[in-house]
Amino acid sequence: MANLATDFVGIKSPNPFWLASAPPTDKEYNVRRAFEAGWGGVVWKTLGLDPHIVNVNGPRYGAVWGPDRRLLGMNNIELITDRPLETNLEEIKAVKRDYPDRAMIVSLMVPCEEEPWAWILKKVEETGADGVELNFGCPHGMSERGMGSAVGQVPEYIEMVTRWCKANTRMPVIVKLTPNVADIRKPAAAAHAGGADAVSLINTVNSITGVDLDLFAPEPTIDGKGAHGGYCGPAVKPIALNMVAEIKRTAEIGRLPVSGIGGVTTWRDAAEFLALGAGNVQVCTAAMTYGFKVVEEMISGLSQYLDEKEMDSVRDLVGRAVPNVVDWQDLNLNYVTKARIDQDACIKCGRCFAACEDTSHQAITMSPDRVFEVNDAECVACNLCVNVCPVEDCITMVRLPAGETDPRTGAVVRDDYANWTTHPNNPAAKAAE
Amino acid sequence: MKPNALAEGVRPGRLDPSSLAEGFCDVHPPLTPHEAAVAADRCYFCHDAPCIAACPTEIDIPLFIRQIATGTPEAAAKTIFEQNILGGMCARVCPVETLCEQACVRETAEHEPVxxxxxxxxxxDTLMAADVHPFERAAATGKRIAVVGAGPAGLACAHRLAMKGHDVVIYDAREKPGGLxxxxxxxxxxxxxxxxREVAWLLQIGGIRLEQGRALGRDVTLEELRADHDAVFLGTGLGAVNALGLDGEDRDGVEDAVxxxxxxxxAEDLAALPIGRDVVVIGGGMTAVDAAVQAKLLGALNVxxxxxxxxxxxxxxxKEQDHATTRGVRIVTNAVPVAVHGNGAVREVEFEFVEDDLTPTGERFRLTADQVFKAIGQRLDGAALPATERGKIAVTDAGRTSVDGVWAGGDCAAGGDDLTVTAVAEGRDAAEDIHAALTR
Known part of the structure; x- marks a missing residue:
């Protein structure tokens, strides 16, 4: 059986599943339950300076649901821990003492001056924690006070604070990044320049989950008003995957370890982050939705997958997909596919037809007895029919073999590789002359 | 146990009131809002959906389900009522397993239709509970139309005509409207x-007058109706019941299931309704099932x-057959009745097994019976009707009969299946044709 143990910037944990800094890791009680449930590590909810902050006394969370009220996305306007610093430190120490094999990371957020950072780092070191995570990501509330994403959106600040922290502690320093930026590579590079041992991403995405159409107020609504919150859960995973990939495929920062965060709900999500180069993953919304027990499925699923792929450890999977993330201009224009409908699997709902006929290329025909067929002369292989079909694998994209003529273009399919950079329609093409 | 529970003969009070109430409660209880949301989410919103084509009234099913899913069941109801003003009753009595739900692609996909x-x-139910009638009557046209029969066909026809501004009089033979x-x-x-309640709700459109206890051929003739109205719609149903044609059919205890x-x-009080201990129902249609199951629910021991x-x-x-068997009804097939035995009252019915093509096998058996319900079909009743075809009034697609100015629909007409929903479709379509004819 594959070994799930990981060593992330020197921090060991029995599996790559950490709980992210968030409500589930705010208290000793919760964290003990998490470790009992099998989580490999936790990032303790962000500590700050006393007097501790206060939270709203109305709803903290908003939600977006799919069918059957499946929670697809959640946002929150909760701030960092609202308990005294000393209480948290004592609890961290007690838990770490009782669970020495688990990773204990402490998330931190103090004002942008070296002195408080140096002071709190010493306090954390005394707990025996394994490392710290700098919260430069929180997009609501704290950012209004010049912390959280207000730091994470300015690469110079990231680099400065990271440098202070590295200078003031022997613990590994992980910098947590906000996705609320135009180019995630810039803050990652700043963390790297400041000496960060790793980055973790993504923090939550600025969001309003909905509008109360009776109150005309954003949700979650507090006394008729709402503030933007941080969006998380399955809905943000694609954003997070891309940002992780962007960092990992960039030469200067590609070797910077990444802790992947953002919508990890199943072992499969975790495996995807790992494949894109994350050394481990952090989870929050899935635990908040289903409880800590979900880690059992993540452990069994990842273990089975690694075994099936004949990989001995998590390390064998990390980064396997990175070389395949390329620029659009590098995609093979000679790769020609067509939609194929499995008539035995088809349940004749006609959604592929409606989608193609109304919004795409009129490449699916419908007979009076509801047989749906692809017209190769019109099919551009856009994949929309695959995406809207309710039956998995009923419609697939099948490659035309070399030598065959594509009825849409009239061109013979070639087996060599050619991309936009050499295409005759590209004014900047570097044609082989 | 009630003293009458095991006693022979046709007698009331076999079950206590709580057992009766339990047996006769809503067979498909209404969905709660949460259940409705979950059920509605399963609809794929198919293109040119097969369920629509499978509905005789062609309700836009994907649209109304999407309207439920998005929290507007009132709009969903209007979508339904636009096509089928008796959508409330059809939701209860349609054999959906052979109509819309059979066509549902999720039946194909997982044998579990929406x-x-x-x-x-x-x-x-949501809209009717709010007592909202979602249609308004058009300006009065001054045209008068007679509708014969206040069943599904007649009501659907009358409503559509009234909505278009015509004045409608419904002549119905029974004490109460609603027909079957x-x-x-x-x-x-x-x-x-x-x-x-549904009839009262439907009549809110206005412009419809009910004349109960007025039977065609007895209290009024077709010629009189034609003379007094601009058009006539016949939705009389099938008034006569087929007989077995056997000796002893007139014995006590042998009744028509209808x-x-x-x-x-x-019945005001089901406990006062007499029922046999050993009941035999002859027939294989919905009427036979309804009679058999209800006999069981009244306390008959053997049905x-x-x-x-x-x-x-x-x-x-x-599904109806399974419903009957799960309620304890025994179903015997490939057998025809050959004699009704007894002395005054029925004691036994004798049957002979037959091949699928009804060829007798010579093998016979007897069933003990103190009550027998005949449910072998109904037929058109009445004279001086328009021309018939296969025993029913011949009609065009639009419901026109052989007599000028007379339309027909529902079970009395030679159209589709004898279903409530089919009757509604035919009544509605005839109304559209009458309207077109009168406003040309």
Whole structure:
């Protein structure tokens, strides 16, 4: 059986599943339950300076649901821990003492001056924690006070604070990044320049989950008003995957370890982050939705997958997909596919037809007895029919073999590789002359 | 146990009131809002959806389900009522397993169709509970139309005509309107006086006058109706019941199933309704099932449904058959009655097994019976009607009969299946054609 143990910037944990800094890791009680449930590590909810902050006394969370009220996305306007610093430190120490094999990371957020950072780092070191995570990501509330994403959106600040922290502690320093930026590579590079041992991403995405159409107020609504919150859960995973990939495929920062965060709900999500180069993953919304027990499925699923792929450890999977993330201009224009409908699997709902006929290329025909067929002369292989079909694998994209003529273009399919950079329609093409 | 529970003969009070109430409660209880949301989410919103084509009234099912899913069941109800003003009753009595739900692509995908019938009921119940009638009558046209029969066909026709501004008089032979909705459907399918409430709700459109207790051929003739109105619609249903044609058919205890069901539906107190201990129902349609199941629910100990062909030829759907058997009804197939034995009252019915093509096998058996319900079909009753075809009034697609100015629809007309929903479609379509003819 594959070994799930990981060593992330020197921090060991029995599996790559950490709980992210968030409500589930705010208290000793919760964290003990998490470790009992099998989580490999936790990032303790962000500590700050006393007097501790206060939270709203109305709803903290908003939600977006799919069918059957499946929670697809959640946002929150909760701030960092609202308990005294000393209480948290004592609890961290007690838990770490009782669970020495688990990773204990402490998330931190103090004002942008070296002195408080140096002071709190010493306090954390005394707990025996394994490392710290700098919260430069929180997009609501704290950012209004010049912390959280207000730091994470300015690469110079990231680099400065990271440098202070590295200078003031022997613990590994992980910098947590906000996705609320135009180019995630810039803050990652700043963390790297400041000496960060790793980055973790993504923090939550600025969001309003909905509008109360009776109150005309954003949700979650507090006394008729709402503030933007941080969006998380399955809905943000694609954003997070891309940002992780962007960092990992960039030469200067590609070797910077990444802790992947953002919508990890199943072992499969975790495996995807790992494949894109994350050394481990952090989870929050899935635990908040289903409880800590979900880690059992993540452990069994990842273990089975690694075994099936004949990989001995998590390390064998990390980064396997990175070389395949390329620029659009590098995609093979000679790769020609067509939609194929499995008539035995088809349940004749006609959604592929409606989608193609109304919004795409009129490449699916419908007979009076509801047989749906692809017209190769019109099919551009856009994949929309695959995406809207309710039956998995009923419609697939099948490659035309070399030598065959594509009825849409009239061109013979070639087996060599050619991309936009050499295409005759590209004014900047570097044609082989 | 009630003292009458095991006693022979046709007698009341076999079960206590709580058992009766339990047996006759809503067979498909209404969906809660949460259940409706979950059920509605399963709809794929198919293109040119097969369920629509499978509905005789062609309700836009994907649209109304999407309207439920998005929290507007009132709009969903209007979508339904635009096509089928008796959508509330059809949601309760349609054999959806052979219509919309059979066509549902999720039936193909996982043998578990979207619960279209129950969702339709959820939507229509919501709007009717608010006592909202979603249509307004057009300006009066001054045209007068006679509708004969206040059953599904007549009501649908009358409503559509009234909506278009015509004045409608409905002549109905019974004491109460509703036709088979009121008199001919198992009580557990339409509880709490729904048929009556539905008619009252439908009449809110205005412009419809009901003349109850007025039978065609007895109190009024077709010629008189033609003379006094701009058009006539016949939705009389099938007034006569087929006989077995056997010796002993007139013995006490041998009854028409439709009469039993009508009496049950109108009974104030089910405990006072007499029922046999050993009941035999002859027939294989919905009426036979409704009679057999209700006999069981009244406390009959042994109820046997006997049908002359195989199960697959029964007019009652497989789901209806299963409903009967789970309620304790025994179904015997490929047997025809050959004699009714007894001395004054029926004691036994003798049957002979037959091949699928009804060839006698010579093998006979007897069933003990103190009550026998005949449910082998109904036929058109009355004279001086328009020309008939296969025993029913011949009609065009638009419901026109052989007589100028006279349309027909529902069970009395030679159109589609004898279903409530088919009657509604025919009544509605005839109204459209009458309107077109009168406003040309």
């Amino acid at each position: 619960e279209i019938g129950r969702l339709q009921r959820y939507a229509t 909705n009121e008199y001919g459907i198992a009580a557990y399918k339409t509880v709490d006086g729904f048929a009556e 009469d039993f069901i009508a009496e049950l539906r109108q 046997t449904m006997v049908y002359r062909r195989g199960r697959d030829r029964m007019n009652a759907s497989r």
